[in-house]
Amino acid sequence: MSATWEDAHRASLDAWLELHQVARRLPATADSALLADTALEHVVPLAQELPGELPFVGVHAPTKPSPAALAPWIDQLEQAAGTPEAGTVLAAGVELGLLGIDSDTDDRAAAVIVADYEHETVQAAVREIGKQALLDPLIAKVAERLADAVTTDLDRRPLLRELCKNDQALIALKHRATSSPSLAVMSVYLWAVVDRYPERRPQSAKTLLLLDQHAVGDVRALWGDDGPQTKEDVAELLKVFHDAERRPPELDVKHASALLMEAPLAEVDPADPLALALRGVPHHLELPAYCAWYAAARRPGPTHRFDAWARFAARALAPSHDVPPARAHELLEIVANELIEPQIVDGYFDAIERIRAAAGEPSFDQTLVYALTNRLAESDDPHALLAMTFAIFAKAPNGLADTLHDQIVAPAAVAYRRDDDEVRGHLGPRRQAEWDAFTERHPRRRRRFLPRRRAKARGERPA
Numbered sequence: 001m002s003a004t005w006e007d008a009h010r011a012s013l014d015a016w017l018e019l020h021q022v023a024r025r026l027p028a029t030a031d032s033a034l035l036a037d038t039a040l041e042h043v044v045p046l047a048q049e050l051p052g053e054l055p056f057v058g059v060h061a062p063t064k065p066s067p068a069a070l071a072p073w074i075d076q077l078e079q080a081a082g083t084p085e086a087g088t089v090l091a092a093g094v095e096l097g098l099l100g101i102d103s104d105t106d107d108r109a110a111a112v113i114v115a116d117y118e119h120e121t122v123q124a125a126v127r128e129i130g131k132q133a134l135l136d137p138l139i140a141k142v143a144e145r146l147a148d149a150v151t152t153d154l155d156r157r158p159l160l161r162e163l164c165k166n167d168q169a170l171i172a173l174k175h176r177a178t179s180s181p182s183l184a185v186m187s188v189y190l191w192a193v194v195d196r197y198p199e200r201r202p203q204s205a206k207t208l209l210l211l212d213q214h215a216v217g218d219v220r221a222l223w224g225d226d227g228p229q230t231k232e233d234v235a236e237l238l239k240v241f242h243d244a245e246r247r248p249p250e251l252d253v254k255h256a257s258a259l260l261m262e263a264p265l266a267e268v269d270p271a272d273p274l275a276l277a278l279r280g281v282p283h284h285l286e287l288p289a290y291c292a293w294y295a296a297a298r299r300p301g302p303t304h305r306f307d308a309w310a311r312f313a314a315r316a317l318a319p320s321h322d323v324p325p326a327r328a329h330e331l332l333e334i335v336a337n338e339l340i341e342p343q344i345v346d347g348y349f350d351a352i353e354r355i356r357a358a359a360g361e362p363s364f365d366q367t368l369v370y371a372l373t374n375r376l377a378e379s380d381d382p383h384a385l386l387a388m389t390f391a392i393f394a395k396a397p398n399g400l401a402d403t404l405h406d407q408i409v410a411p412a413a414v415a416y417r418r419d420d421d422e423v424r425g426h427l428g429p430r431r432q433a434e435w436d437a438f439t440e441r442h443p444r445r446r447r448r449f450l451p452r453r454r455a456k457a458r459g460e461r462p463a
Helices: 002-011 013-025 030-049 067-079 085-095 103-115 120-129 133-150 154-163 167-179 183-196 198-211 216-223 231-243 250-260 273-278 288-297 306-317 325-339 348-359 361-378 382-394 400-412 414-424 429-441
Strands: none
Touching (some): 013 030, 030 067, 030 085, 085 103, 085 120, 103 120, 120 133, 120 154, 133 167, 133 183, 154 167, 154 183, 167 183, 183 198, 198 216, 198 231, 216 231, 231 250, 231 273, 250 273, 250 288, 288 306, 288 325, 306 348, 325 348, 325 361, 348 400, 361 382, 361 400, 361 414, 382 400, 382 414, 382 429, 400 429, 414 429
């Protein structure tokens, strides 16, 4: 018999739904309330079987059903707790306008929502709740209860963060965060604020570090689940830690180094915000990538001695995983070009020795030969340039002069060896003697002249 009654209810469900809508829209009287209660008595048992599009009844409808009429629905919602069906029953209650009427019913519904908020069906129903301004108090209750939950269950923080896309949820969370000592609650609140106002990210990060200097993971989450990714974001994070006088996470320092090495060093930006942010990292002079950028961006000059500059270049050129081979090669070419026709000589030979040892003698010598060869080919007076280079190298201490002459000048000067006298003419008496000794060690490559065979006279026969 009960099955027969259920079938009858299903058959007339559309009529009961329409009657409920009509009753709720009537002026609030005892009769309209009774009519609404009667309709709900036939609708609520089928809450999980309602059609996709219901005759919508908002909380603003004049007639309200009695708490007794709401009891079967809230009981059914609690019985469905822990399953996706809870979201289905909740959504039905939203469409039927069963929330925002009775405080006790709303409290019980909020408890189920918080317990089952992981279910997409529940989240979808909450989004519909958020569309009705008169249900803002219920959203606030959910936010507060979820905030209490995240203090012991950190995995639920993303759920609260998502909920705070609703204005009322964010307001409720702000009140809870500012009145609660929980770092977890404050973190979610600041995340939610940054989601809306990205320009407040640095200040929010500083606030978290001020509350707990070990809140590194929460700080990184302000830039996303995986932390900052772009050059601008990584630079922003590094600056935050610098201002807080804390070393940033090693993961982000390595990421910054990798990002800095993406652009060719020949196109380096001396005002690169990421490089300037790395400069604020404690012990930044030990970072090969930063040193590579610095050596490329800050060339030696009147106020920048060669030996000081060489420390950066050598640190970058020493074997490491932080400077890719392509960037190391670019830097070595930059170094070689700076060593040709130097504008200053302070620390010049110390720079050569230091960088040559770091890069490896074969690579350094080959690159310097290549640079000198190109500069000679481009020069209006290659003999003068060759003489000047020879004279500068001749000043090197500790036997380095012969090494530079033999390993660098000799191979680069091959094309000009028939012009030894022209080069010699640009040197003073002392350097001329050294040039003579150099040419003796590297004699010209002489042509071998074979005797020309005389043409045979016409008719002449060999003897």
